[in-house]
Amino acid sequence: MKMRTLILSAAALAVVAVAGMIAYNAHSTRAAITKLEQTVIDRTTGTPAPWTETLPDTLPEPVARYFAYVFPDGPPDHAFVEIEAAGQFRRPLTETFQPTTARQVISLRAPDLVFSADTPLWGPVWAIAYDAYIDGQMEMAAKLLSTVTVMHETSTPALNRISLRRWLLESPAYPMALLPGGPVTWEAIDDNRARAIVRAFGEEASLVATFDADGALTRFDAETDGDLTTPYHGSGEHTARSDYRLIDGVRVPFAFTIARAAGGEILPFWEGRITAIRFGGS
Numbered sequence: 001m002k003m004r005t006l007i008l009s010a011a012a013l014a015v016v017a018v019a020g021m022i023a024y025n026a027h028s029t030r031a032a033i034t035k036l037e038q039t040v041i042d043r044t045t046g047t048p049a050p051w052t053e054t055l056p057d058t059l060p061e062p063v064a065r066y067f068a069y070v071f072p073d074g075p076p077d078h079a080f081v082e083i084e085a086a087g088q089f090r091r092p093l094t095e096t097f098q099p100t101t102a103r104q105v106i107s108l109r110a111p112d113l114v115f116s117a118d119t120p121l122w123g124p125v126w127a128i129a130y131d132a133y134i135d136g137q138m139e140m141a142a143k144l145l146s147t148v149t150v151m152h153e154t155s156t157p158a159l160n161r162i163s164l165r166r167w168l169l170e171s172p173a174y175p176m177a178l179l180p181g182g183p184v185t186w187e188a189i190d191d192n193r194a195r196a197i198v199r200a201f202g203e204e205a206s207l208v209a210t211f212d213a214d215g216a217l218t219r220f221d222a223e224t225d226g227d228l229t230t231p232y233h234g235s236g237e238h239t240a241r242s243d244y245r246l247i248d249g250v251r252v253p254f255a256f257t258i259a260r261a262a263g264g265e266i267l268p269f270w271e272g273r274i275t276a277i278r279f280g281g282s
Contacts, residue, residue: 067178070251080106087272091119102116106167136239165222194209239256
């Protein structure tokens with residue numbers, strides 16, 4: 001009986017120790033992500049908005065229509081945005097979706113962003129993942145229970161370009177970043193499409209935007225296939241946007257689908273809605 005009591009006590013202490021370690025690691029991981037978010041915000045301080053109040057006449061017609069639609073009273077002078085979202089996420093190299101909540105802090109003055117997401121996996125087991133792209137350098141990681149690292153990628157030229165495209169692909173939620181004078185330029189394609197090209201940190205990425213009759217940007221598409229064998233989704237190659245709402249003088253699409261694309265197929269991996277958005281700085 002005494003031995004059984006000792007074993008149970010030791011097991012209980014082990015459970016408490018493991019729980020304490022997980023709680024500590026969860027706090028440390030979140031603190032590290034918060035520090036990265038603050039770095040993005042701090043880098044906007046003292047940086048003037050790159051755009052002017054008067055849009056040039058040389059913009060492709062669908063792009064001019066888009067800016068008139070998303071800025072009914074002209075572009076507001078925001079420096080960064082904080083976005084929270086919820087929906088269904090499919091991990092790389094899998095087929096099933098899991099409920100996910102996510103948060104992003106993104107600069108409107110330079111292609112800096114931090115994305116983090118929490119996803120339940122099996123019972124009480126969850127994963128936290130984050131991508132950080134700051135000053136042209138990216139890092140991405142995923143951890144089970146905020147403790148066991150299952151994926152960690154650091155800066156390479158290819159991943160930096162993917163992260164630059166990620167900032168562009170997410171930009172319909174912060175369209176000030178797409179205005180002339182910043183890192184994005186536009187090329188005409190036809191009456192409803194235009195090519196957005198972002199150049200920063202010695203890298204370049206582009207996406208083709210499709211606009212509806214009202215001017216809303218309804219989708220962004222890469223012009224080359226994605227590599228579906230990688231252990232990360234990166235930016236994806238396609239996003240669809242809908243349900244535009246006026247927030248602080250900006251029309252923002254609250255519904256989104258982000259997908260990989262290759263071989264003529266579009267394969268969604270993140271479908272959801274913005275649940276909260278706040279523009280900050282000036």
